[in-house]
Amino acid sequence: MLPIIFADMTTHPRSTDRKTAAKTLRQFRQWHRTVSLIAGIVLLVVSLTGLLLGWKKHSGGLILAKTQTGVSADLRTWMPMDSLHQIAVRTLRDSISADLSPALDRIDARPQKGIVKFVFADHYWGIQLDASTGRVLLLERRTADWIENLHDGSLFDKWLGTDNEAIKLVFTTLAGLGLLILTLSGFWLWYGPRRMRS
Known part of the structure; x- marks a missing residue:
């Protein structure tokens, strides 16, 4: 599925049929929605905890003693x-x-x-x-340590007693790949309509 979509991206606009271009955009929209649902919660946790960790030294002792x-x-x-x-x-x-x-x-x-x-x-x-x-x-x-463990997913490994930080690996992979796919598909959703109009 993805090779077909990316092949469409590289095709010159004049040689691409409008129906194919519209279909490609719909496919990207579907990918974008699906990944948003799956990765959205993980990215929300990562972004909020990252924000808190960035402010930990300026929290008046609430986050970092x-x-x-x-x-x-x-x-x-x-x-x-x-x-x-x-x-x-x-x-x-x-x-x-x-x-x-x-x-x-x-x-x-x-x-x-x-x-x-x-x-x-x-x-x-x-x-x-x-x-x-x-x-x-x-x-x-040590609130900052708890937030840091939530930020990278290792908190769930501690709670569940998993070996080799398996949950942390899945958590960071979902966050990284989710953000990458959302960035690429979001760019194509922005660029695709402009490409069709040209």
Whole structure:
């Protein structure tokens, strides 16, 4: 079906019958409508979450919590990482919930700020500690991470426990191909009538 449509695109307007050109436009309109229905929801999610992620640093702490400042940026004064980790896990259990998994996604050290962030793998909580004293500076709900996981589709892999980020792959493929097809068919819907008139 597509090779026929694209063959019609390359045909010189004078040699193309008006009925064939009109039929081609109808086919493109149908493709455009079908892809719009399928990809529209995915593209809506991607665009809205992309907008939120673009504004995360300017959201006044609603999307991205402010990075706190510790007492010292001198690494020689910092506590050992395993001690800081123990404090973070204890804080997670005592201050948030004993039922949450302490498995780590990453440890984000900020030497210039004198802090260490502990980001957990199985939920969207994070803890910022003063790297020198071990004092808890902030318990943060990591909304930006949740939005980012929704943006790329990996949130559904987490919820459903799928391997190899299968849903993320399908989600990003639908978004990318959907946008590409909508762009090409939309261009042809704009250009086609002008081509027929010439």
